[in-house]
Structures are given as structure tokens and as C-alpha cells.
Amino acid sequence: MADEIILLDLWASMLGMRVRVALAEKGLKYEYREQDLRNKSPLLLEMNPVHKKIPVLIHNGKPICESLIIVQYIDEVWYNKSPLLPSDPYQRAQARFWADYTDKLNAKSLYELGRQLWLTKGEEQETAKKGFMECLKLLEGELGDKPYFGGENFGFLDVALVTFSCWFFAYESFGNFSVEAECPKLVAWSKRCMEKESVSSSLEDPLKIHGFVIMMRKELGAE
Amino acid sequence: MAEEVKLFGGMWASLYSRRIEIALKMTGVQFEFIEEDLQNKSPLLLQYNSIHKKVPVLLHNGMPIAESLIILEYINETWPDNPILPRDPYDRAMARFWARFIDEKLIWVSWDAYRSKEEDQGKAIEEACKQLKALENELKEKEFFGGDTVGYLDIAAIMVASWFGVMQEVMKVELLTEENFPNLCQWVEKFVDCPIVKECLPHKEKMVEFIRVLLKDFLASR
Numbered sequence: 001m002a003d004e005i006i007l008l009d010l011w012a013s014m015l016g017m018r019v020r021v022a023l024a025e026k027g028l029k030y031e032y033r034e035q036d037l038r039n040k041s042p043l044l045l046e047m048n049p050v051h052k053k054i055p056v057l058i059h060n061g062k063p064i065c066e067s068l069i070i071v072q073y074i075d076e077v078w079y080n081k082s083p084l085l086p087s088d089p090y091q092r093a094q095a096r097f098w099a100d101y102t103d104k105l106n107a108k109s110l111y112e113l114g115r116q117l118w119l120t121k122g123e124e125q126e127t128a129k130k131g132f133m134e135c136l137k138l139l140e141g142e143l144g145d146k147p148y149f150g151g152e153n154f155g156f157l158d159v160a161l162v163t164f165s166c167w168f169f170a171y172e173s174f175g176n177f178s179v180e181a182e183c184p185k186l187v188a189w190s191k192r193c194m195e196k197e198s199v200s201s202s203l204e205d206p207l208k209i210h211g212f213v214i215m216m217r218k219e220l221g222a223e
Numbered sequence: 224m225a226e227e228v229k230l231f232g233g234m235w236a237s238l239y240s241r242r243i244e245i246a247l248k249m250t251g252v253q254f255e256f257i258e259e260d261l262q263n264k265s266p267l268l269l270q271y272n273s274i275h276k277k278v279p280v281l282l283h284n285g286m287p288i289a290e291s292l293i294i295l296e297y298i299n300e301t302w303p304d305n306p307i308l309p310r311d312p313y314d315r316a317m318a319r320f321w322a323r324f325i326d327e328k329l330i331w332v333s334w335d336a337y338r339s340k341e342e343d344q345g346k347a348i349e350e351a352c353k354q355l356k357a358l359e360n361e362l363k364e365k366e367f368f369g370g371d372t373v374g375y376l377d378i379a380a381i382m383v384a385s386w387f388g389v390m391q392e393v394m395k396v397e398l399l400t401e402e403n404f405p406n407l408c409q410w411v412e413k414f415v416d417c418p419i420v421k422e423c424l425p426h427k428e429k430m431v432e433f434i435r436v437l438l439k440d441f442l443a444s445r
Binding site for chain 2: 049050051059062064065066069070072073076077089090092093096097100101104138
């Protein structure tokens with residue numbers, strides 16, 4: 001019996017893009033359903049009653065929430081193609097640690113700092129910018145001279161982080177800085193990742209993301 | 224080669240460190256516990272967890288792993304004879320989801336409810352109860368979150384087993400009541416009664432006294 005896979009997502013979400021990359025890596029067919037977060041669908045509220053957020057993966061009717069948990073789930077179910085997590089437990093722990101670092105719901109995660117970058121102005125923005133660059137530099141250090149965070153192969157941490165790269169242009173515009181100037185290896189890595197079909201077909205156009213951020217700033221009163 | 228397992232943890236009241244102690248004992252792994260003075264962190268700890276500078280940190284043959292939930296996964300994979308995570312990928316995803324929910328939402332929402340001023344308390348309690356209800360429903364008719372035996376999510380939920388009861392007494396605010404959350408309360412009783420958990424869990428009265436002292440300025444200002 002064929003698997004039924006549905007993804008509830010928002011086109012601009014870097015967290016949703018993680019799931020799209022993972023699904024593409026595994027060569028999986030799925031139904032994409034764009035969500036309006038200002039007017040949440042009954043399906044979204046039913047499938048993620050706790051957080052009411054995207055992305056949500058629905059596999060044969062059963063929901064899985066939280067992007068990194070979804071990516072791990074995809075990796076475990078479809079384990080025989082393009083494994084994302086390394087097989088060694090220590091390497092796995094390191095990949096999870098750094099992925100978590102980009103993601104944790106606290107003021108210091110890459111995700112939160114990026115958000116503050118485009119949402120705030122003045123001193124608050126400067127603080128966010130500083131924190132954001134510190135995070136990126138640490139991640140660049142973790143990458144070192146490897147082609148991917150996963151080593152020779154594109155892996156879990158690459159999936160977790162690469163989706164931020166289509167947001168760099170927006171961050172740079174509003175934060176007035178250059179990621180490439182500060183983290184050239186990271187930018188080279190992101191370009192390398194974009195050579196993969198699974199990444200280039202899942203990430204959004206940075207200009208469109210920039211337009212999205214302009215719209216969000218207006219909506220959230222940041223203008 | 225003999226295995227070297229060390230756990231850098233906080234003192235007895237530090238619940239995140241207790242998670243790892245319980246998991247290691249359940250797995251039967253011999254380990255050395257190194258207590259960290261969190262007011263005066265050792266150079267070793269700062270080296271092993273340079274990013275967050277927190278406990279617990281597991282050191283396995285000289286290699287450090289940080290963040291309690293990540294350490295639990297590591298333990299599960301490294302000593303697979305006594306797995307703590309479910310085998311089924313969907314059950315695993317659920318266990319991971321609820322563990323994160325406890326750490327990133329439930330605790331904070333409940334802390335808000337415990338410390339709110341009287342005028343805001345009603346709403347904060349309502350929100351906390353909503354989140355507790357979600358966890359209550361997840362437990363359903365099971366004895367433990369892990370099924371018949373204690374597993375990853377039960378260990379993660381040590382916060383629910385210990386911290387809530389303590390906060391209730393210190394702050395005199397009732398959240399986790401038997402009337403509203405019969406499954407969770409029954410789970411707490413069973414969980415704290417498990418021999419390994421009993422060994423590791425701080426004694427409630429001792430914890431209440433400790434928290435009272437810790438929060439004495441806050442309590443005095445109320």
C-alpha cells in the first residue's frame with residue numbers, strides 16, 4: 001500500500017523547508033498544503049493542537065510536529081535511502097546538539113536571533129545582530145574544512161541549517177551586514193548544498209523571502 | 224578497553240542531572256558522578272560544554288555530550304541492551320515531541336502560574352492546566368509514558384514528578400491535582416516508587432526547604 005504523506009507548511013518558513021529537503025532527499029512523493037497562519041485551518045488545529053504551528057507532517061493519517069523531530073522521523077522510517085543522521089552515536093549526538101542550537105526556543109537560538117534581526121530596530125537590533133553573527137561563527141567553526149557538516153555527505157545538521165541560507169539576504173538587508181564577509185566558509189557551504197536538487201528545489205528565492213519579511217514587518221508593526 | 228563514563232552534574236536538587244543518573248542506572252552502566260558547583264564551574268565543565276556551560280554533561284571515553292535529552296538519546300544508542308526509547312519511529316517521534324514540550328513549554332507556563340500576582344493568576348493557571356491536560360491525555364490508560372516500563376519520556380517528565388509537587392507546597396498554588404489530572408497523579412506515584420527513581424530523586428521535603436530558601440526574597444515580596 002502506498003504511503004500517504006501530507007505536509008502542512010508555509011512557503012517562507014525555513015523550518016518547513018527542512019522537511020521539504022528531507023522528503024526530497026528520500027525521493028518521497030507528498031501533498032503540500034499551504035497554510036494561512038492568520039486563519040488557521042481546522043486540519044492544522046486538529047493535527048497540532050498543542051502548538052498550532054507548521055510544519056506538520058501527516059503520514060498515513062498520523063501527525064508529527066516540530067521540524068527537527070519530523071526530519072528524524074523521516075530519516076528513521078525511510079532509512080534505506082540517503083541516511084541523514086550518521087551511524088555513530090557520538091556523531092549523532094553532535095549533529096543533534098548543533099541542530100538544537102539553531103532551533104531552541106530561547107532568546108539565543110539562531111532562529112530567534114534572526115527573527116529579532118528583522119523585527120527590531122536600534123539597539124535591540126544591534127544586540128540581535130551581534131548574537132546572530134556569533135552563532136554563525138560558531139557554526140562555521142563546527143563546519144571547519146569539511147564539505148558538509150555531515151562530513152563527506154550531506155546530513156542532518158546540513159538539513160537543519162541550509163534552509164536559513166535563503167533568509168540571509170533578508171537578514172543582511174535589514175541588519176546591514178554581510179554574512180559572506182564574516183563567514184565565507186558558511187556561504188561556500190550553502191552554495192555547495194544548493195548544487196543538490198533536494199536543496200535547490202526546496203529552498204525559496206531570497207528575493208521573495210525579502211519581500212515576505214517586508215510584509216511581516218508591516219503587519220507586526222515594525223515599520 | 225574498559226569504558227570510562229563520567230557524569231558532570233549539579234547537586235542533589237538539580238533535576239536535569241537526575242535524568243541522566245536514572246538513565247545510566249537503568250542501563251546498568253558503571254559511572255563516576257562529578258558534582259559541579261554551579262556558582263563556581265570547573266574549567267573541565269566549561270571546556271566540555273563551552274557553548275551552554277551547563278550541566279549535565281556526559282563524558283564517555285573522554286568525549287563529551289551535553290543537553291540532557293540528547294544525552295538520553297546517546298545512552299539509548301550506545302547501550303542498546305536496555306533501550307529507553309521506543310523502537311517504533313512514530314512512538315519515538317511522539318516521545319521526543321512531549322519531552323520537548325515539557326522542557327520548552329510546560330515548565331515555563333507552569334512557572335508563570337506559580338509566580339503570578341493574584342490579579343493575573345487565574346489566567347496563568349488556566350493556561351498551565353490546558354498544557355497539563357495535553358500531557359494527561361498523552362498518558363491515557365498507560366502505566367508509564369513508556370508503556371509497561373519507565374522510558375525516555377518518563378525520565379524526561381521527572382520535572383512533573385518532582386518539581387510540581389514542590390512548587391505547589393512552596394508557592395501554595397494548586398496545579399497538578401488528582402481531581403483534574405488523575406492519570407498524571409497516578410503516574411507520579413508509580414514513577415517515584417520505582418527503585419532506581421527513588422534512589423536518584425531528591426526527597427520532597429528536603430527539596431521544598433531548599434526551594435523556599437532559594438526563593439525567599441521572592442516569597443517575602445509577595
